[in-house]
Every structure is written in structure tokens, then in C-alpha cells.
Amino acid sequence: MSDTHLPLKIQIPNQGWKQFLTARDEMLAAYDKARVLSGKRAVQTGHGIVAEAEFRKWLINFLPKRYGVTSGYIISQGLPNSDHIFHYDVIIYDQLESPVLWVDENPDSSLSGRSMAIPVEYVQGVIEVKSALKKRNVEKAVEQLAHLKPLMAFTEPSNQPSKLYLPKNFFCATVFFELRKEDEMDFAALDALVEASTLRGFYGGYVLRVDTLDKYYSGKISLIMQDEDLKSPNKSLFFWATSKSKKVSEGLYLKTQLNHSESYFSEFAFDIIALLKGTYHPNVLSSFYGMGTTQWEAGHAADIRYFNPDDVKRYEEETEKFFGTKQSGTNSC
Incomplete structure (x- = not known):
């Protein structure tokens, strides 16, 4: 019997694409349980807190161990003590190099729920996590990310002795756990998100689940560039939709665009790694790991x-x- 094997080539769908999605399913299961329990309370915020915690937990398990994940604060030597310190849902930082300036302990929180203060030069990414994709939540997320502007104003050479700004490859993004049927026509949510498009390193967003779509579908919110202000023929956020145009300069307009696919969880996951490594390109797949759809598995090309x-x-x-x-x-x- 010959031991000769044909050279391997990329397969789509490839090994374990459905198994990779179990991490998404686990996040949503914990979120749904918290949402049911939160529904009995006067102030329904518990599911949002669980969403943040579950997303951080997934990142901790998924990312290479070089990267730490925490909620907390970003501290710069260039800001005065009188300035307010803002809290961020998810901070990804270089935990092999970074000191932790202080820890806000909460006896009711797990280790992943502690808030830590990280020096600005070691922060690689910030992600704001919200329960549902809707205008109000998007505005809150964008407002929070906008607090980073003073730390984005410049990039510093690597040999700068005292770092004051976020690193060159820093990125920021938004995550929403669901798009509900009641918000299907809330196109203003995309209009609100395009306001973040001018932030340095803004990636866009990801939606874990979309009501009425098949089990494995999730949404990806990308930035698109156009040379003119084109109107958006939106019908539903469940199909595909774009925001209003934001004029950046003469002949350059930015929009956010929402699409849905079964492969978007894996794309988003490996985009994060590419962003951290500085190899991300918006028009190139960051990895083929986890790539697959039920349509491809059934033999359909589209x-x-x-x-x-x-x-x-x-x-x-x-x-x-x-x-x-x-x-x-x-x-x-």
C-alpha cells in the first residue's frame, strides 16, 4: 500500500466549521438565560452585563495567550489627573509586556469580570458590547469609543521613550448580541454607527444573531467607500442594508453596510487576530479556519x-x- 499522499489544498467547507460555531451558541445561551431572568426585574440590564462577560470569556479562550482581555480603563501619562477616566467593555492588551496599574475588585464578579487599568501603549483593541442592534445602543457605543479620540490623535515612533498614545495597529469595534424583529426597520442604527467611521482603526461591527434567519447566520457591519453620495435602497436589516453617506472629503463618502452569513462568526474571530497582528485587510479573508455554510455543504456554490x-x-x-x-x-x- 502506497504512503504517497496528494498535496493538501484549502477545503470549503473545512473541518470543524460547525464545531467552531458552538462558542457563539454558548454565548447566546447564557445571554438568553440572563434576558429571561432580567425580564422579572424593574431595571432590565442583567442580560447586557452577561453579554459583555460572555464575550470577554470567549476572547480569553480564543485569542493567543499573548493577549489579555479585560474590562476597565486606559491610562495615558499625557492626560491630567483632573480628566475623567472612562470605562470600556472589552480591552485587548499585550499581557506579556504590560503592567496592570490597578484592579477594581468586585466580590460578585469572576476574574474575567474585574476592571483593570492598562497603560495606553499596551492597548491593542477596544470593543464595545451591547445587547441589541438599535439606534439607542449604537449611539451609546459610538459615544464611548469617541472618548478615545485624544489617545488616537497621533502615532508615535517605536523608540519613543514615553508613550502617550494608542499604538499604530490599534483597532476598535462594536458587538451586538442580537438584531430583533422589532428593530428590523431601524436603519438609523447604521446611520449612527457610520459616525464612528473616522475613528482611527475603526473596524465596524458584528451581530451574533438575527431573528428569523437560520440558526447559524450572523451579521457583519463593514465600512464601504464610495465616490458619490448614493441613496440606500434599504428594505430590511434582515436582508442587507447600508447607512446614509458620511462625507469625508471631496469625492469620498463612507457608509456602514450590514450583511448576513453563516461564515461571519469565523471571519470576525480571525479578523480580530489579524487586526492585532497588523495584517488585516478589509477585502481579504484573514483565515479559512471555520469557513463553511449549510449551503456549501449541500453543494450549492451560492x-x-x-x-x-x-x-x-x-x-x-x-x-x-x-x-x-x-x-x-x-x-x-
Whole structure:
């Protein structure tokens, strides 16, 4: 029997793509439990706190051990003591090099729930986590990220003895645990998020779950550039949608765009690693690990779902009338 093997090549879907999604499922299960329990309280904030904690827990398990994950504060030697110190949901930092200036202990919190103060030069990324994608939550997330502007104003050479600003490869992003049916037409949420597009290193956002879409689908909010102010033909945040244009300069406009796919959890996860390593490119897959969809597994080269099944049915009926024969091969769901 020959031991000769053919050279390996990238496979899609590849090994373990559904298993990789179990981490997302675990985050959502904990969030859903907290949301049910929170519903019995006068002030319903418990599920939001759990969302932050579960996301940090996942990052701690997923990221290379060089990177620490905490909630807390970013401290710069360049800011006076009179300035307010802001708290961030998720700080990713170089834990091999960074000292921890202080720790806010909470006896009711796990180790991953402690708030730590990290020197600015060791902070690699900041992520704001909210329960649901809606205008109010987006505005809060953008407002919080905007507090980083004084620390983004300049980049410093690596041999600068006293660092005052965030590193060159710093990134920031937003995460929303769900997009609910009641917020399907809240296009203003994307308009609010585009305001963060001019922040240095702004990645966009990720939505863990979208109501009414299939189990594995999640949403990715990306930045797109255009050379003119084009109106957005939005129908639903459950399909795809874009924000209003934000003019950056003459002939340059930025938008946020929301799309959905079963592969977006893995794309988002490995984008984070690429951002931390400084190798991220918005138009290139950061990794093929975890890449797969049920459509690909069924042998389809593209997604065969349709936004509006009634439109598909009407198209089939009109086509049948025109050609006089029933058309086959059109799939709807």
C-alpha cells in the first residue's frame, strides 16, 4: 500500500466549521438565560452585563495567550489627573509586556469580570458590547469609543521613550448580541454607527444573531467607500442594508453596510487576530479556519435563499406564462 499522499489544498467547507460555531451558541445561551431572568426585574440590564462577560470569556479562550482581555480603563501619562477616566467593555492588551496599574475588585464578579487599568501603549483593541442592534445602543457605543479620540490623535515612533498614545495597529469595534424583529426597520442604527467611521482603526461591527434567519447566520457591519453620495435602497436589516453617506472629503463618502452569513462568526474571530497582528485587510479573508455554510455543504456554490418568497413565486408564475412551461431549479424558502 502506497504512503504517497496528494498535496493538501484549502477545503470549503473545512473541518470543524460547525464545531467552531458552538462558542457563539454558548454565548447566546447564557445571554438568553440572563434576558429571561432580567425580564422579572424593574431595571432590565442583567442580560447586557452577561453579554459583555460572555464575550470577554470567549476572547480569553480564543485569542493567543499573548493577549489579555479585560474590562476597565486606559491610562495615558499625557492626560491630567483632573480628566475623567472612562470605562470600556472589552480591552485587548499585550499581557506579556504590560503592567496592570490597578484592579477594581468586585466580590460578585469572576476574574474575567474585574476592571483593570492598562497603560495606553499596551492597548491593542477596544470593543464595545451591547445587547441589541438599535439606534439607542449604537449611539451609546459610538459615544464611548469617541472618548478615545485624544489617545488616537497621533502615532508615535517605536523608540519613543514615553508613550502617550494608542499604538499604530490599534483597532476598535462594536458587538451586538442580537438584531430583533422589532428593530428590523431601524436603519438609523447604521446611520449612527457610520459616525464612528473616522475613528482611527475603526473596524465596524458584528451581530451574533438575527431573528428569523437560520440558526447559524450572523451579521457583519463593514465600512464601504464610495465616490458619490448614493441613496440606500434599504428594505430590511434582515436582508442587507447600508447607512446614509458620511462625507469625508471631496469625492469620498463612507457608509456602514450590514450583511448576513453563516461564515461571519469565523471571519470576525480571525479578523480580530489579524487586526492585532497588523495584517488585516478589509477585502481579504484573514483565515479559512471555520469557513463553511449549510449551503456549501449541500453543494450549492451560492446562497439560494430569497429575501421575499412571494416575489419568487410571482416570478415563477409570470415566467411560466411567458414560456408556456413550468420552470424548475428555482429554490425559495
